[in-house]
Amino acid sequence: MEPEILELESFLPYRLYRLADTVSREFSRIYKERHGLTRPEWRTLSGLGQRGTMTATELGEQSAMHKTKVSRAVAELERRRWLTRTPDEKDRRVEHLALTKAGLAAYREMVPLAKAFERELLARLSVEERVAIARGVAALEKALEEKS
Amino acid sequence: MEPEILELESFLPYRLYRLADTVSREFSRIYKERHGLTRPEWRTLSGLGQRGTMTATELGEQSAMHKTKVSRAVAELERRRWLTRTPDEKDRRVEHLALTKAGLAAYREMVPLAKAFERELLARLSVEERVAIARGVAALEKALEEKS
DNA sequence: TTTCGATGGTTACAAATGAAACCAGTTTGG
C-alpha cells in the first residue's frame, strides 16, 4: 500500500484560508490607506455603524473578535474621538458604545466603498457561481455552528 | 435618502474570513496538539511531503506564504531534524529542501488526520451543498488569480 | 571584465495577536 499524500492545493481548509486571506488583504487596503484602520478597528466601526449602540461583549459576538481585540480597537477609536462610552445604569461593569459624528462620518464614507468592493468581486463570477458560493458558504457556516 | 448600512453578517469578505478562521483554528488543533507545529510549519511539512523536494521560494508559492514565514518554518523544522538542506550545484543562493525520515514519519502520520478532518467537515453538508462550496471556491480562486 | 539590477534567503524591528492573569462589580447559595 503506497503512502498517502495530501494535496494541499485541493485541501478545503487551506483553500478557504488562502481565499479569505487574499480577499481580506485586498479589502483591507481600503480602510488602511484611507484611515489607517486595522481590521479589528474596521469591524468595530462597522458594527457600531450598523447597530447604533453595543457593549463590548456584543461587539465581540457580532464580529467574531476576541475580547482583547475588541478592547484595543475600542480604545483606539475612542482616542480618535470616533466613539464614546456611556456607563450602564444598572450594571456598572458595562459600557454602551456609540459612534460620534466623526465616527459616523467615517462609517458613511466607508460603506459605499465596501459595497463596491464586494460587488466588483462578485461581478467576476457567473450567476450560477454566485449562487454556488452563497449556498456553500451558508452551508458551512451552519455546519460549524451546529457541531462545535 | 437614508444612510446606507452595511450588514457585516452578510458581507462576503467578512464571512469568508470568519469561516476560514474557524475551520483553520479547529484544524490547527490537530497539528498543534500533536506536534506543537505552527501553521507555517505544518504547511512546510505538508508541501515537502507532497512534492518531495522544493526550494524555499517554490514552497512559498505552493503554500501561499511570505518568504519570511517560509524561512522561519524551515529553520524550525531543520532544528527538529525533520528536514535537510542541500545546496544547489549551479546556483549557490538556492537550497533544496527535503524531509528526513523523522519528518516523513510525522507527515505520514498527519495525512490521514487531515483527510479525516476534511471528510468530517464535508459530511455535515448535503451533496448539493458540497458541490456548491467546491464550485464557488474554485470560481473565486479563479477570479482572484485573473484580476490581481 | 566591471558594474548594476534582480533574485534567494535571512535578520532586525515594530506592530498585531492570544493566553492568562487581573480588577471591578454582580450574582448565587448558604
Next chain:
DNA sequence: CCAAACTGGTTTCATTTGTAACCATCGAAA
C-alpha cells in the same frame, strides 16, 4: 449578610507576523 463563583472589560507578557533592510550570489549589458 457574606463568601465564592462568575462576568465585563483591561492589561501584561510571550509569540507571531509583516515590512524593510540586508547579505550573498547571479545574469545581463557596457
